[in-house]
Amino acid sequence: MGIALAEAALDSGHEVVVISGPVSLKYPPNAELFEVVSTEDLLHMCERVFPACDGIIGAAAPCDYRPEQISARKLQKNGEPLFIKLVETPDVIATLGASRLAHQWLVGFALETENHKNRAFDKLRSKKCDLMVLNGPAAMNSLHNSVDIVDHTGNVVASHTGAKNVVARGIVLEINRRLIHNSTPTHATRAC
Amino acid sequence: MGIALAEAALDSGHEVVVISGPVSLKYPPNAELFEVVSTEDLLHMCERVFPACDGIIGAAAPCDYRPEQISARKLQKNGEPLFIKLVETPDVIATLGASRLAHQWLVGFALETENHKNRAFDKLRSKKCDLMVLNGPAAMNSLHNSVDIVDHTGNVVASHTGAKNVVARGIVLEINRRLIHNSTPTHATRAC
Numbered sequence: 001m002g003i004a005l006a007e008a009a010l011d012s013g014h015e016v017v018v019i020s021g022p023v024s025l026k027y028p029p030n031a032e033l034f035e036v037v038s039t040e041d042l043l044h045m046c047e048r049v050f051p052a053c054d055g056i057i058g059a060a061a062p063c064d065y066r067p068e069q070i071s072a073r074k075l076q077k078n079g080e081p082l083f084i085k086l087v088e089t090p091d092v093i094a095t096l097g098a099s100r101l102a103h104q105w106l107v108g109f110a111l112e113t114e115n116h117k118n119r120a121f122d123k124l125r126s127k128k129c130d131l132m133v134l135n136g137p138a139a140m141n142s143l144h145n146s147v148d149i150v151d152h153t154g155n156v157v158a159s160h161t162g163a164k165n166v167v168a169r170g171i172v173l174e175i176n177r178r179l180i181h182n183s184t185p186t187h188a189t190r191a192c
Numbered sequence: 193m194g195i196a197l198a199e200a201a202l203d204s205g206h207e208v209v210v211i212s213g214p215v216s217l218k219y220p221p222n223a224e225l226f227e228v229v230s231t232e233d234l235l236h237m238c239e240r241v242f243p244a245c246d247g248i249i250g251a252a253a254p255c256d257y258r259p260e261q262i263s264a265r266k267l268q269k270n271g272e273p274l275f276i277k278l279v280e281t282p283d284v285i286a287t288l289g290a291s292r293l294a295h296q297w298l299v300g301f302a303l304e305t306e307n308h309k310n311r312a313f314d315k316l317r318s319k320k321c322d323l324m325v326l327n328g329p330a331a332m333n334s335l336h337n338s339v340d341i342v343d344h345t346g347n348v349v350a351s352h353t354g355a356k357n358v359v360a361r362g363i364v365l366e367i368n369r370r371l372i373h374n375s376t377p378t379h380a381t382r383a384c
Contacts, residue, residue, distance in 0.1 A: 024216040064267075068273070073306050074304060074329075077256055077280055079280065081277055081278060082277075082279075083277055084276045113264075113266045114266075137266075
Protein backbone atom coordinates (compact mmCIF):
# COMPACT_ATOMS: atom_id res chain seq x y z
CA MET A 1 0.00 0.00 0.00
CA GLY A 2 2.92 2.33 0.77
CA ILE A 3 4.39 1.79 -2.69
CA ALA A 4 1.01 2.39 -4.35
CA LEU A 5 0.51 5.59 -2.33
CA ALA A 6 4.01 6.84 -3.18
CA GLU A 7 3.35 6.23 -6.89
CA ALA A 8 -0.09 7.87 -6.76
CA ALA A 9 1.30 10.92 -4.92
CA LEU A 10 4.17 11.28 -7.40
CA ASP A 11 1.76 10.94 -10.34
CA SER A 12 -0.35 13.66 -8.76
CA GLY A 13 2.60 16.08 -8.70
CA HIS A 14 3.70 15.71 -5.08
CA GLU A 15 7.27 15.47 -3.90
CA VAL A 16 7.43 12.22 -1.92
CA VAL A 17 9.54 11.06 0.99
CA VAL A 18 9.11 7.42 2.02
CA ILE A 19 10.10 6.11 5.45
CA SER A 20 9.91 2.33 5.31
CA GLY A 21 10.71 -0.73 7.33
CA PRO A 22 12.41 -3.70 5.63
CA VAL A 23 10.33 -4.85 2.65
CA SER A 24 11.11 -7.09 -0.32
CA LEU A 25 9.47 -4.72 -2.83
CA LYS A 26 10.93 -1.62 -4.52
CA TYR A 27 9.71 1.92 -3.97
CA PRO A 28 9.58 4.30 -6.97
CA PRO A 29 13.10 5.65 -7.58
CA ASN A 30 11.90 9.27 -7.72
CA ALA A 31 10.70 9.10 -4.11
CA GLU A 32 13.28 9.90 -1.44
CA LEU A 33 13.66 6.75 0.71
CA PHE A 34 14.71 6.42 4.36
CA GLU A 35 14.91 2.90 5.76
CA VAL A 36 14.22 2.02 9.38
CA VAL A 37 13.67 -1.16 11.39
CA SER A 38 11.96 -0.59 14.73
CA THR A 39 8.91 1.51 15.60
CA GLU A 40 11.21 3.76 17.64
CA ASP A 41 13.44 4.27 14.56
CA LEU A 42 10.34 5.06 12.50
CA LEU A 43 9.24 7.72 14.97
CA HIS A 44 12.70 9.31 15.16
CA MET A 45 12.98 9.45 11.36
CA CYS A 46 9.47 10.94 11.05
CA GLU A 47 10.31 13.57 13.66
CA ARG A 48 13.39 14.48 11.62
CA VAL A 49 11.63 14.59 8.25
CA PHE A 50 8.07 15.77 9.04
CA PRO A 51 8.90 19.43 9.86
CA ALA A 52 9.89 19.94 6.20
CA CYS A 53 6.76 18.19 4.87
CA ASP A 54 3.25 19.49 4.29
CA GLY A 55 1.54 16.27 5.25
CA ILE A 56 1.93 12.63 6.10
CA ILE A 57 0.12 9.46 5.07
CA GLY A 58 0.63 6.93 7.86
CA ALA A 59 0.20 3.69 5.92
CA ALA A 60 2.93 1.74 7.75
CA ALA A 61 1.86 -0.89 10.27
CA PRO A 62 4.67 -0.63 12.83
CA CYS A 63 4.77 -3.06 15.74
CA ASP A 64 2.53 -1.90 18.62
CA TYR A 65 4.71 -3.78 21.12
CA ARG A 66 8.36 -4.67 21.57
CA PRO A 67 9.98 -7.24 23.88
CA GLU A 68 11.09 -5.60 27.14
CA GLN A 69 14.32 -7.62 27.08
CA ILE A 70 16.30 -8.92 24.12
CA SER A 71 18.61 -11.85 24.76
CA ALA A 72 22.14 -11.63 23.40
CA ARG A 73 22.23 -15.42 23.11
CA LYS A 74 19.91 -18.03 21.67
CA LEU A 75 17.39 -19.36 24.18
CA GLN A 76 17.56 -23.15 24.40
CA LYS A 77 14.37 -25.19 24.56
CA ASN A 78 13.92 -26.71 28.02
CA GLY A 79 10.51 -28.35 27.77
CA GLU A 80 8.78 -25.46 29.57
CA PRO A 81 6.57 -22.67 28.23
CA LEU A 82 8.21 -19.32 27.63
CA PHE A 83 6.66 -16.04 28.74
CA ILE A 84 7.52 -12.94 26.76
CA LYS A 85 6.83 -9.55 28.30
CA LEU A 86 5.96 -7.01 25.64
CA VAL A 87 5.77 -3.28 26.27
CA GLU A 88 4.00 -0.71 24.11
CA THR A 89 5.95 1.17 21.47
CA PRO A 90 5.31 4.89 20.93
CA ASP A 91 2.35 5.81 18.71
CA VAL A 92 4.04 7.43 15.70
CA ILE A 93 1.03 9.20 14.17
CA ALA A 94 -0.31 10.37 17.55
CA THR A 95 3.12 11.80 18.41
CA LEU A 96 3.32 13.66 15.09
CA GLY A 97 -0.31 14.78 15.47
CA ALA A 98 0.43 16.29 18.87
CA SER A 99 3.14 18.56 17.42
CA ARG A 100 1.71 19.25 13.96
CA LEU A 101 1.87 22.76 12.57
CA ALA A 102 -1.27 24.56 11.42
CA HIS A 103 -0.60 24.03 7.71
CA GLN A 104 0.27 20.32 8.03
CA TRP A 105 -2.18 17.54 7.31
CA LEU A 106 -2.24 13.98 8.69
CA VAL A 107 -3.90 10.95 7.17
CA GLY A 108 -3.90 7.89 9.39
CA PHE A 109 -4.62 4.25 8.63
CA ALA A 110 -6.69 2.08 10.95
CA LEU A 111 -6.71 -1.68 10.57
CA GLU A 112 -9.60 -3.01 12.60
CA THR A 113 -11.32 -6.37 13.04
CA GLU A 114 -14.44 -5.12 14.88
CA ASN A 115 -16.36 -1.86 15.61
CA HIS A 116 -14.54 -0.60 12.55
CA LYS A 117 -15.97 2.88 12.06
CA ASN A 118 -16.21 3.84 15.74
CA ARG A 119 -12.61 2.84 16.33
CA ALA A 120 -11.42 4.63 13.20
CA PHE A 121 -13.18 7.83 14.33
CA ASP A 122 -11.76 7.48 17.87
CA LYS A 123 -8.27 7.15 16.37
CA LEU A 124 -8.81 10.14 14.08
CA ARG A 125 -9.65 12.32 17.08
CA SER A 126 -7.05 10.99 19.52
CA LYS A 127 -4.25 11.16 16.92
CA LYS A 128 -5.38 14.54 15.56
CA CYS A 129 -5.70 13.29 12.00
CA ASP A 130 -7.66 14.99 9.21
CA LEU A 131 -8.69 11.74 7.57
CA MET A 132 -8.55 8.12 8.71
CA VAL A 133 -8.35 5.32 6.14
CA LEU A 134 -10.07 2.26 7.51
CA ASN A 135 -9.18 -1.19 6.22
CA GLY A 136 -9.12 -4.78 7.44
CA PRO A 137 -6.57 -7.59 7.79
CA ALA A 138 -7.40 -8.81 4.25
CA ALA A 139 -5.28 -5.86 3.05
CA MET A 140 -2.08 -7.50 4.35
CA ASN A 141 0.09 -9.29 1.77
CA SER A 142 -2.57 -8.69 -0.86
CA LEU A 143 -2.54 -6.77 -4.13
CA HIS A 144 -6.05 -5.56 -3.33
CA ASN A 145 -7.61 -3.44 -0.64
CA SER A 146 -11.00 -2.14 0.39
CA VAL A 147 -11.05 1.11 2.35
CA ASP A 148 -13.47 3.60 3.86
CA ILE A 149 -12.21 7.14 4.38
CA VAL A 150 -13.55 8.78 7.55
CA ASP A 151 -13.34 12.55 8.07
CA HIS A 152 -13.53 14.81 11.15
CA THR A 153 -17.32 14.50 11.29
CA GLY A 154 -17.06 10.72 11.76
CA ASN A 155 -18.72 10.09 8.41
CA VAL A 156 -17.39 7.91 5.63
CA VAL A 157 -16.70 10.42 2.87
CA ALA A 158 -15.35 7.96 0.29
CA SER A 159 -14.90 4.23 -0.21
CA HIS A 160 -12.54 2.49 -2.61
CA THR A 161 -12.16 -1.18 -3.46
CA GLY A 162 -9.81 -2.78 -5.95
CA ALA A 163 -6.15 -3.06 -6.82
CA LYS A 164 -3.98 -1.17 -4.32
CA ASN A 165 -2.79 1.29 -7.00
CA VAL A 166 -6.42 2.15 -7.81
CA VAL A 167 -7.28 2.53 -4.11
CA ALA A 168 -4.14 4.65 -3.60
CA ARG A 169 -5.18 7.01 -6.40
CA GLY A 170 -8.57 7.36 -4.69
CA ILE A 171 -6.93 8.23 -1.36
CA VAL A 172 -4.58 10.80 -2.93
CA LEU A 173 -7.54 12.33 -4.78
CA GLU A 174 -9.38 12.84 -1.46
CA ILE A 175 -6.25 14.38 0.09
CA ASN A 176 -5.84 16.76 -2.85
CA ARG A 177 -9.51 17.73 -2.71
CA ARG A 178 -9.99 18.07 1.02
CA LEU A 179 -6.66 18.91 2.60
CA ILE A 180 -4.63 20.90 0.08
CA HIS A 181 -5.96 24.41 -0.31
CA ASN A 182 -3.32 26.16 -2.37
CA SER A 183 -4.54 26.83 -5.88
CA THR A 184 -1.41 25.82 -7.77
CA PRO A 185 -0.17 22.23 -7.80
CA THR A 186 3.45 23.44 -7.94
CA HIS A 187 3.63 23.76 -4.16
CA ALA A 188 5.54 20.66 -3.14
CA THR A 189 3.75 18.36 -0.76
CA ARG A 190 5.75 15.61 0.79
CA ALA A 191 3.86 12.57 1.90
CA CYS A 192 5.79 10.35 4.26
CA MET B 193 20.90 -21.78 2.40
CA GLY B 194 18.01 -24.09 1.42
CA ILE B 195 18.08 -22.84 -2.15
CA ALA B 196 21.87 -23.25 -2.35
CA LEU B 197 21.62 -26.80 -0.95
CA ALA B 198 18.82 -27.71 -3.40
CA GLU B 199 20.93 -26.45 -6.30
CA ALA B 200 24.07 -28.23 -5.08
CA ALA B 201 22.19 -31.52 -4.60
CA LEU B 202 20.59 -31.26 -8.06
CA ASP B 203 23.99 -30.49 -9.63
CA SER B 204 25.37 -33.55 -7.87
CA GLY B 205 22.74 -35.80 -9.49
CA HIS B 206 20.24 -36.08 -6.64
CA GLU B 207 16.51 -35.92 -7.01
CA VAL B 208 15.42 -33.10 -4.68
CA VAL B 209 12.25 -32.42 -2.74
CA VAL B 210 12.07 -29.04 -0.95
CA ILE B 211 9.71 -28.38 1.94
CA SER B 212 9.79 -24.66 2.61
CA GLY B 213 8.11 -22.00 4.66
CA PRO B 214 7.15 -18.70 3.02
CA VAL B 215 10.23 -17.10 1.43
CA SER B 216 10.65 -14.30 -1.09
CA LEU B 217 13.26 -16.22 -3.12
CA LYS B 218 12.75 -18.88 -5.80
CA TYR B 219 13.76 -22.51 -5.50
CA PRO B 220 15.22 -24.26 -8.56
CA PRO B 221 12.32 -25.31 -10.82
CA ASN B 222 13.60 -28.88 -11.14
CA ALA B 223 13.19 -29.47 -7.40
CA GLU B 224 9.79 -30.65 -6.23
CA LEU B 225 8.43 -27.95 -3.87
CA PHE B 226 5.98 -28.29 -0.99
CA GLU B 227 5.07 -25.09 0.84
CA VAL B 228 4.18 -24.93 4.54
CA VAL B 229 3.73 -22.22 7.15
CA SER B 230 3.93 -23.49 10.73
CA THR B 231 6.44 -25.83 12.36
CA GLU B 232 3.58 -28.33 12.80
CA ASP B 233 2.84 -28.16 9.05
CA LEU B 234 6.55 -28.68 8.33
CA LEU B 235 6.63 -31.80 10.49
CA HIS B 236 3.47 -33.23 8.93
CA MET B 237 4.77 -32.65 5.41
CA CYS B 238 8.16 -34.20 6.29
CA GLU B 239 6.44 -37.25 7.77
CA ARG B 240 4.50 -37.62 4.52
CA VAL B 241 7.50 -37.15 2.21
CA PHE B 242 10.45 -38.60 4.15
CA PRO B 243 9.51 -42.31 3.84
CA ALA B 244 10.13 -42.09 0.06
CA CYS B 245 13.45 -40.26 0.50
CA ASP B 246 16.95 -41.57 1.19
CA GLY B 247 17.97 -38.69 3.36
CA ILE B 248 17.14 -35.25 4.64
CA ILE B 249 19.08 -32.02 5.07
CA GLY B 250 17.36 -30.06 7.83
CA ALA B 251 18.43 -26.53 6.89
CA ALA B 252 15.14 -24.85 7.78
CA ALA B 253 14.97 -22.78 10.96
CA PRO B 254 11.36 -23.41 12.04
CA CYS B 255 9.99 -21.57 15.05
CA ASP B 256 10.90 -23.34 18.31
CA TYR B 257 7.81 -21.87 20.02
CA ARG B 258 4.25 -20.93 19.09
CA PRO B 259 1.73 -18.79 20.97
CA GLU B 260 -0.54 -20.96 23.11
CA GLN B 261 -3.56 -18.84 22.10
CA ILE B 262 -4.20 -16.94 18.90
CA SER B 263 -6.70 -14.09 19.07
CA ALA B 264 -9.34 -13.91 16.35
CA ARG B 265 -9.47 -10.14 16.77
CA LYS B 266 -6.86 -7.40 16.93
CA LEU B 267 -5.64 -6.65 20.45
CA GLN B 268 -6.03 -2.97 21.28
CA LYS B 269 -3.28 -1.12 23.12
CA ASN B 270 -4.35 -0.30 26.69
CA GLY B 271 -1.19 1.22 28.16
CA GLU B 272 -0.24 -2.01 29.94
CA PRO B 273 2.44 -4.59 29.11
CA LEU B 274 1.32 -7.70 27.28
CA PHE B 275 2.42 -11.19 28.32
CA ILE B 276 2.55 -13.82 25.60
CA LYS B 277 2.70 -17.47 26.62
CA LEU B 278 4.69 -19.49 24.13
CA VAL B 279 4.74 -23.28 24.06
CA GLU B 280 7.34 -25.47 22.38
CA THR B 281 6.72 -26.73 18.86
CA PRO B 282 7.65 -30.31 17.94
CA ASP B 283 11.30 -30.93 17.00
CA VAL B 284 11.07 -31.87 13.33
CA ILE B 285 14.50 -33.45 12.86
CA ALA B 286 14.39 -35.30 16.20
CA THR B 287 10.96 -36.72 15.28
CA LEU B 288 12.22 -37.90 11.89
CA GLY B 289 15.41 -39.23 13.50
CA ALA B 290 13.40 -41.33 15.95
CA SER B 291 11.61 -43.13 13.12
CA ARG B 292 14.37 -43.24 10.49
CA LEU B 293 14.92 -46.39 8.52
CA ALA B 294 18.32 -48.08 8.44
CA HIS B 295 19.19 -46.83 4.97
CA GLN B 296 18.14 -43.23 5.59
CA TRP B 297 20.57 -40.47 6.49
CA LEU B 298 19.92 -37.24 8.40
CA VAL B 299 21.93 -34.06 8.31
CA GLY B 300 20.89 -31.46 10.88
CA PHE B 301 21.72 -27.78 11.18
CA ALA B 302 22.56 -26.18 14.51
CA LEU B 303 22.60 -22.42 14.88
CA GLU B 304 24.34 -21.63 18.14
CA THR B 305 25.59 -18.49 19.85
CA GLU B 306 27.71 -20.19 22.56
CA ASN B 307 29.28 -23.59 23.38
CA HIS B 308 28.94 -24.19 19.68
CA LYS B 309 30.59 -27.57 19.18
CA ASN B 310 29.33 -29.22 22.38
CA ARG B 311 25.76 -28.19 21.60
CA ALA B 312 26.04 -29.30 17.98
CA PHE B 313 27.30 -32.72 19.11
CA ASP B 314 24.54 -32.99 21.76
CA LYS B 315 21.98 -32.23 19.04
CA LEU B 316 23.53 -34.75 16.65
CA ARG B 317 23.14 -37.50 19.26
CA SER B 318 19.71 -36.53 20.61
CA LYS B 319 18.24 -36.11 17.11
CA LYS B 320 19.95 -39.24 15.71
CA CYS B 321 21.67 -37.33 12.91
CA ASP B 322 24.68 -38.55 10.92
CA LEU B 323 26.16 -35.10 10.49
CA MET B 324 25.42 -31.76 12.13
CA VAL B 325 26.20 -28.53 10.29
CA LEU B 326 27.07 -25.84 12.80
CA ASN B 327 26.65 -22.19 11.93
CA GLY B 328 25.95 -18.89 13.67
CA PRO B 329 23.38 -16.09 13.47
CA ALA B 330 25.54 -14.25 10.90
CA ALA B 331 24.22 -16.82 8.38
CA MET B 332 20.72 -15.34 8.53
CA ASN B 333 19.71 -13.00 5.69
CA SER B 334 23.25 -13.21 4.32
CA LEU B 335 24.64 -14.47 1.03
CA HIS B 336 27.58 -15.96 2.96
CA ASN B 337 27.97 -18.61 5.60
CA SER B 338 30.66 -20.22 7.67
CA VAL B 339 30.05 -23.78 8.82
CA ASP B 340 31.71 -26.61 10.69
CA ILE B 341 30.49 -30.13 9.96
CA VAL B 342 30.48 -32.40 13.03
CA ASP B 343 30.23 -36.20 12.69
CA HIS B 344 29.20 -39.01 15.09
CA THR B 345 32.59 -38.89 16.83
CA GLY B 346 32.02 -35.24 17.85
CA ASN B 347 34.88 -34.08 15.69
CA VAL B 348 34.73 -31.34 13.06
CA VAL B 349 35.34 -33.25 9.84
CA ALA B 350 35.07 -30.31 7.45
CA SER B 351 34.72 -26.52 7.54
CA HIS B 352 33.50 -24.26 4.76
CA THR B 353 33.35 -20.47 4.54
CA GLY B 354 32.17 -18.34 1.64
CA ALA B 355 29.18 -17.75 -0.57
CA LYS B 356 26.28 -19.99 0.40
CA ASN B 357 26.37 -21.85 -2.94
CA VAL B 358 30.05 -22.71 -2.34
CA VAL B 359 29.34 -23.81 1.25
CA ALA B 360 26.35 -25.84 0.01
CA ARG B 361 28.54 -27.69 -2.51
CA GLY B 362 30.93 -28.50 0.35
CA ILE B 363 28.11 -29.90 2.48
CA VAL B 364 26.70 -32.01 -0.38
CA LEU B 365 30.22 -33.30 -1.11
CA GLU B 366 30.54 -34.51 2.52
CA ILE B 367 27.12 -36.17 2.32
CA ASN B 368 28.04 -37.92 -0.93
CA ARG B 369 31.39 -39.09 0.53
CA ARG B 370 30.28 -40.13 4.00
CA LEU B 371 26.62 -41.11 3.86
CA ILE B 372 25.90 -42.50 0.40
CA HIS B 373 27.40 -45.92 -0.05
CA ASN B 374 25.94 -47.16 -3.32
CA SER B 375 28.54 -47.22 -6.06
CA THR B 376 26.44 -45.77 -8.86
CA PRO B 377 25.17 -42.21 -8.74
CA THR B 378 21.98 -43.22 -10.59
CA HIS B 379 20.28 -44.21 -7.34
CA ALA B 380 17.98 -41.30 -6.62
CA THR B 381 18.52 -39.56 -3.33
CA ARG B 382 15.95 -37.05 -2.26
CA ALA B 383 17.11 -34.38 0.11
CA CYS B 384 14.27 -32.56 1.80
